Amino acid sequence: MVLNKKVAQIFYEIAQLLDLIGDNPFRLRAYERAAMRVESMPEDLEEYVLQDKLEELPGIGKDLAEKIKEIYRTGTLKQYEELKQKVPSGLLEMMSIPGLGPKKIKLIYDKLGITTMEELEKYAREGRLRSLSGFGPKTEENILKGIEFLKRSKGRLPLGQVLPLAIDLRRYIEESGLVKRVDVVGSIRRFKETVHDVDILVVTDSPREIMDRFVRYPEVEEIIAQGEKKSSIIASGVQVDLRVFDEECYGAALLYFTGSKEHNIRVRQVCIERGLKLNEYGLFRGEKRVAGASEQEVYSYLGMQWIPPEMREDQGEVEIALQGQLPVLIDLEDIKGDLHIHTVYSDGTDEIETIVKKAISLGYKYVAITDHSPSLAVAKGMTVEKVRRQAEEIARINRRYSKIRVLLGMEVDILADGTLDCPEDVLNCLDVVIAAVHSRFKMGREEMTNRIIKAISHPKVNILAHPTGRLLGERDSYEVDIERVMRVAKEKGVAMELNASPRRLDINSEMCRMAKEMGVMVAINTDAHSHQQLDYMRFGVGTARRGWLEKKDVLNTLESDRLMGFLRKER
DNA sequence: GCCGTTTTCGGCCCGACTGTTTTCAGTCG
Numbered sequence: 001m002v003l004n005k006k007v008a009q010i011f012y013e014i015a016q017l018l019d020l021i022g023d024n025p026f027r028l029r030a031y032e033r034a035a036m037r038v039e040s041m042p043e044d045l046e047e048y049v050l051q052d053k054l055e056e057l058p059g060i061g062k063d064l065a066e067k068i069k070e071i072y073r074t075g076t077l078k079q080y081e082e083l084k085q086k087v088p089s090g091l092l093e094m095m096s097i098p099g100l101g102p103k104k105i106k107l108i109y110d111k112l113g114i115t116t117m118e119e120l121e122k123y124a125r126e127g128r129l130r131s132l133s134g135f136g137p138k139t140e141e142n143i144l145k146g147i148e149f150l151k152r153s154k155g156r157l158p159l160g161q162v163l164p165l166a167i168d169l170r171r172y173i174e175e176s177g178l179v180k181r182v183d184v185v186g187s188i189r190r191f192k193e194t195v196h197d198v199d200i201l202v203v204t205d206s207p208r209e210i211m212d213r214f215v216r217y218p219e220v221e222e223i224i225a226q227g228e229k230k231s232s233i234i235a236s237g238v239q240v241d242l243r244v245f246d247e248e249c250y251g252a253a254l255l256y257f258t259g260s261k262e263h264n265i266r267v268r269q270v271c272i273e274r275g276l277k278l279n280e281y282g283l284f285r286g287e288k289r290v291a292g293a294s295e296q297e298v299y300s301y302l303g304m305q306w307i308p309p310e311m312r313e314d315q316g317e318v319e320i321a322l323q324g325q326l327p328v329l330i331d332l333e334d335i336k337g338d339l340h341i342h343t344v345y346s347d348g349t350d351e352i353e354t355i356v357k358k359a360i361s362l363g364y365k366y367v368a369i370t371d372h373s374p375s376l377a378v379a380k381g382m383t384v385e386k387v388r389r390q391a392e393e394i395a396r397i398n399r400r401y402s403k404i405r406v407l408l409g410m411e412v413d414i415l416a417d418g419t420l421d422c423p424e425d426v427l428n429c430l431d432v433v434i435a436a437v438h439s440r441f442k443m444g445r446e447e448m449t450n451r452i453i454k455a456i457s458h459p460k461v462n463i464l465a466h467p468t469g470r471l472l473g474e475r476d477s478y479e480v481d482i483e484r485v486m487r488v489a490k491e492k493g494v495a496m497e498l499n500a501s502p503r504r505l506d507i508n509s510e511m512c513r514m515a516k517e518m519g520v521m522v523a524i525n526t527d528a529h530s531h532q533q534l535d536y537m538r539f540g541v542g543t544a545r546r547g548w549l550e551k552k553d554v555l556n557t558l559e560s561d562r563l564m565g566f567l568r569k570e571r
Numbered sequence: 572g573c574c575g576t577t578t579t580c581g582g583c584c585c586g587a588c589t590g591t592t593t594t595c596a597g598t599c600g
Contacts, residue, residue: 026583030572061573101598134597138590199600225588241600261600268584273576279585
């Protein structure tokens, strides 16, 4: 997996370097696409090198395959090193300043010899950039603002952090009473795990008034642009774009601004094959608009099924929609319970009964209480005595509440040697056993894979929790061969968790697809530490939908008795 | 640099906004 990251990083950088020296833009797109491909695939690129099948990957041809092999052999790429010699590294940094692109950066470098951010900032502040053609006082101001924004912003943010802002903005716009429709689109609608801006579309008869209201949103920090059709602000450190459209083209606009860019390009290719043109104002044959009021209308005119936003990543969904073979994705309503929840018995904040009441309100048929095993002292792990008390309390609750079945479980630590941090006799009285790595993250790939495989091979283990251990934007996954782990999981009747906490989303959507293809069950669990966090389920379901999962692929869509069968490993 | 039911060359998505310019280039999504 190290190779995937390395190749992606080098290819992304090459794309930027080529951009800076004004190379063929399509060549640079090819590098970007290849980088995106290897970055998002769950399989190890090394396998593709060893089996000499790199060219099977879409977007990777003869040349790029050779370059990947060179990176595999030597750890770097001659062409890349040479490019870096030619272009000062400070120019690459400048590429991330919003509003500043390759052409202007090249000019700044060629004419003024500026090579670092600091120099650039100094020149802009002193008004010394305006001597360049195409530069004026406003450009200098925007460069300064851009640098300022860069210093403040943290790049892509977890969806869970941005979604509340998006929801509040939608409410704020709706409350104006001026809009007929309002939708949050972009990567948020696609439920991408991290987002870097918020895109909102509206239908309105009073565009000027709605834009005025928009830029006066209480959290606004800066107004970047304000027009009748489009305005942009920075709010809570995030860029928010608002666009106004007419009703007759609203579907085309939704499609266009939901993206992804790659999906749009693919759909446009289909249009071209049919002699049609698609933009945000509709689907056109010549001058005539033939569709556009709804997404449904556009897709169906092209002979395709409507594609759920979460699938729109150009990962084969367009071809399948053309054949009418799209999977029926799992819905939040399909979820019948939550199998990973903490209470006051370890590091949770709520009593079991509070959790159970919340679960009932969500319409769940079952819920598993899974506090930490003893070795996780920081999380006040369970002792044998505490398990006994918990079992008694759960029995009492089960007698009191007939609508729901409360299961006794435990999140058992996988120790460094792959053994479970729980005595056998305790394991034997649990309904659900979740195994998880919480220590020694820096272990080598081979050792970590063996450690996890040993743990899930224990006959009592039902679910592998947060299988890669990543924390979005905080901590990388540990090194593990997830494909090998899944093969064993399949064989042993163990489910892979899709941890729905927005900090984790682990396994990710690509791994969900891998699990589905391998026939491994996925359990979507919230890992809630309070009753409110049971609502994290929607992040998990969104990620599962991005991984093309259907109801049948997800453990906690099963009815109670069939779930118990799985947990007892009845075949 | 990739790719092929307009195949081995010649395409590769397309429009809005800004700031500069005096008709458009650069940047963005």
